[in-house]
Amino acid sequence: MAQAYFVDDGSENFNEIRPTFYIGQHDSTRSETLTDLQYGQVLNTGFSFVTTPITNDHFHERILSLLNTSLSSLGDQQTTGSRPDPIVPPLTTDDTTLFPGTFTSGLVAYSSPWIDLCSPNHIISSISRQVLNLEVAYANFCGVRSIIIPGPRQDAVDAGTSQGITQYARAIQEALLIGTRVTFIVHLPMYREPGLEERAPILSLPGQHQNGGDQEPKEIDLFSSWDSWHVIRTACEYDTRLFVALRVPRALPEKELQTRWFSEPLQYLTFGPQTFQTNKTGHPSLSRHHQELIWTYMRLKNAPYFLLCDVGPELAASSGTSESINASSTVDFPSLAEAAATQTAKNGQKAQGQNEYSAYLRHVERQQEPLSVLEQGTLTNFQDWLQSPLQPLSDNLESVTYEVFEGDPVKYHQYEMAIAAALREWDEQGKPKSSPKGVVIAVAGSGRGPLVTRALRASEKTGVPVEVWAVEKNPNAYVYLLRQNQKVWGGRVTVVKTDMRAWKGPLVSSGSDNDKPVHGKVDILVSELLGSFADNELSPECLDGIQHVLAPEHGISIPSSYTAHMTPISTPRIYSDIVQRKAGGDATAFDTPWVVRLFAIDFVAQKVPDRARFQQAWEFVHPLPQSTMDAVEARRSGGVVGGGGGSMSGGVGANDHNTRHCHLTFVCRTRGVIHGLAGYFEAVLYESSNGNEKVELSTLPDMIDKKSKDMISWFPIFFPLKQPLYFPPDTELEVSMWRQTDDAKVWYEWMVEAFMWVGPSQRVKVGGSEMCSSRKVACLM
Structure with a gap:
């Protein structure tokens, strides 16, 4: 019996929150819309919603x-255009039992599974x-909110042609x-x-x-069904x-x-008895x-619903329709559960228990594992x-x-550990201090001063x-x-x-009146200027600009270095969002490197020898060698003509030492689609x-738990492809x-190309993106 799954030992912590399951019922043999009483009976057996056919057997x-x-009438003349295609006449009351009603909006319509759009x-x-x-037009008229449409029964790989799928x-x-x-849901x-x-x-x-009959067994292409879906949603x-x-x-x-x-944008996970x-x-x-698959999928912000197919309950034929209930009095009108119980009692039937599925x-x-405090709010909301x-500058x-x-x-704990380690070593090695009061x-x-507190x-x-x-340019934060x-x-603290x-x-x-102010040096320069891609909020430019205050021999920077990393990803949900933003008037939607807590994504690249899934793009180190700083100052003062991308873009090239370029190769074992690049960083x-102590930060999915577990200060960055x-x-x-x-500003440019080996020594290009650029939304210096 179903009650076997409802053992309660009283040990459950009712303060714990878990994702909620919404379970629907679908009967593939159902040809008529349920009456209100039948609908209530289904709900009483543990279901949250029910599917309904739009048309019936008569249609x-x-x-x-x-x-x-x-x-x-065509005979042998079945070529396209030989005669006009037949026209399906409008629906009549004999063709459907679905009508606008109190509970119609709570039904999920299921279109006729016998049509063949791929023929x-x-x-x-x-x-x-x-x-x-x-059917779509009529369901839309009745107030149905969702329609499930059975998907193609054969994919292009099996059919040998893509005609049916297109x-x-x-x-x-x-x-x-x-x-x-x-809302349309393809099954x-x-x-x-x-x-x-x-x-x-x-x-x-x-x-x-007929498709689905006895066929010769053959090897199953695991990705053919996804291929069909990709064609559908792309069209x-x-x-x-x-x-x-x-x-x-x-x-x-x-x-x-x-x-x-x-x-992918999942609406339902459907389960049959098999x-x-x-x-x-x-x-x-x-x-x-x-179970693990379900628990993983239910962590999505928009978690899928469940649809149980052909697992009951069996419903007795209704002796009447919903019109037999007197709804003239809103006070005396029974609930669905009360109506179902009353009707079964009248019929002398035993009330059904909960469906065992x-x-x-x-x-x-x-x-399920309970949602953590962060998942209940920040992490889930920002998915x-x-x-x-x-633009901090x-x-x-x-x-x-x-x-x-x-x-x-977590972030500030790591910073405190880093400052403490630096102070200990400074004291142990007897390094000179830039102030009689101590290490500057x-x-x-x-x-607002969190790093100041940690330094103290x-x-x-x-x-x-x-x-x-404490140095801060924001006049409001200064107060x-x-x-x-x-x-x-x-x-x-001196602010x-x-x-x-x-x-x-x-x-x-x-x-004095005749003398200029005297400024000292800084022993330890602490900053939290890092962005999602490490350098995207101009940490290199900021730290270059303040490096002149560092003690020349012993001065250190926290952070001392940081690296940007990336990987190609598939993220249909985010791509769809960007498409909508562009359609809504945001002309730079596809030019913007977005900060986003990537969640419903697929890392398309695999880890293979010499080719990691996440690869380093470039690195920045602080402080810079004095020779580099001298060259920068010479360019800025006009002592050097030309030099690098900066000068070619109209500048003098004073920031050219902070330009970077990378060319990375990722290996994808299975076919798929990418919508952009995910960016991370380590610092x-x-x-x-002596190398015995090292304090790090990481947002890399495969390293964050090792280096800075549970850190949430930085979400990844996403560089979208236009197609x-x-x-x-x-x-x-x-x-x-x-x-x-x-x-004057900093921006990124990116491009992706796909290559396939067709022989031991021959490789061909099978696709590529256009050159993307964030120059229109560049970070201003």
Whole structure:
């Protein structure tokens, strides 16, 4: 019985939050819309929603008659254009039992599974397309919000031609224009596992073999179903109303295919009885692999719903319709559950218990790991949500922005460890201090002062005295820093309002009327100027500009170095969002490197010898050699003519030393599509001179837990492609990226090319993106 899954030992922590399961019921043999009482009976067995056919058997018979009549009248003249295609007549009340009503908006429509939009016969495909359009238009009129459309039963790989899939895609595109208020869900198998297809016979020529019949067993192409989906959604231009319902097989495929579907816009995970196995007590259950797949997919911000197909419950034939209920009184009108219970009592029937399949899914729901505090808010809310990169040099940030940064204790803990390690080594090695008060620490770009607090705390823990300066250009943050110095730091900090690049260093003496002020040096320069791609918020330019205040021999920078990393990804959801932004008037949507918490993505590249999944693009090190700084100053003062990209772009080339270029090769074992490049970074905050102590930060997915676990200060950066790039199996993706500057701003340019080996020594290009550039939205210096 279903109750076997409802054991409660009282140990559950009710403060824990887990993703919620919404479970629907679909009966492939149902040809009539449920009455209100039947609907209530289904809900009482543990389901949240129900599917309904749009048309019935009478309509099906009419279409079969129309098809046979059309074929007979044509005889052998079945070429396109020999005679006009037959026209499907409008629906009548005999053709449907779906009507606008109280609960219609809560039903999920299921279009006729017997139409064949992929048929090579133009009469069959034309009739099928007309049927779909009629059903979509009528469901849209009735107030249905979602329509599930059975997907193609055969992929281009198996059919040997893409004609059927392109016909299907064209039909869905047309239906989207007709059903203007409806969400469309294409029902497809995760892969073509035998037994996952629709059972209803499709429209066909007399004597024609039906798809899904007895066929010779053959090797299954795991990605062919995804290929079909990619053609459909591409033809529909990634429409935001187009989703996929995924039939989950009994034998789960390799992880590459599971993550591929994870990145797609999933609306339903559908399970038939063949997906389940029977446990020792005779109840349905899912394998551990299936449970883990469900738990992974349910971590999505827009988690999929569940649709149980052909698993009951069995419903008794209704003796009446919904019109038999007297709804004239809103006070006395019963709920669905009350109406169903009353009706079953009248009929002398025993009320049904919970469906054992839905009960099992409720059991799986309770077995999920609870959402962490961060997942309940920040991490989930920011999933795949596009944010424009900050412009810290040209804009003054608001307090709430600083507050978001300060909400990450991991980052500041790492900074405190780095400062403490630097102070200990400074003291142990007896390095000279730039102030009689102790080691001089300057926090460049102090914001609201979290790093200042950590610097003071590091001093207290190590016992090494310090003199702390807080440098901040934001006049509003400057006021807050002054208050922090009064209320929190006890006046131990000197606060300076200036752009760090204009700061002359700690003021030693103000000087007399005839003498200039005397400025000292900084021993440890601390900053948190890093961006999602390390250098995208102009950390190199800022630290170059303040380097002149560092003590020439012993001065150190925290961070001391940082590296940018990238990998190609598939992210249909984000690409669709950018398409919508551009359509809404954002002309630079595809030129912007977006900051985004990448989640519903597929890392298309595999880790192979000599080719990592995440590869380093470039590195910046601080402080720079004095020879480099001298060359920069010579260019800026006009002492050098020409030099690099900066001068060619109209500048003098003073920032050319911060330009970068990389050319990386990624290996993709399976075919797929990429929508852009994901960017990450790693930083060495401090490393002791003997190499025994090293404090690092990392946002790389495969390194963050090792170097800075649970750090959330930086989301990845996404460099979009203007058109998705499809690639075949065993492809090498070559990524070229440039960091460009003209002395006034910094921007990126990127391009991706796909190559395939066709012989031991021959490689051909199979695709490529256009050159993308963020120059229009460059970061201003």
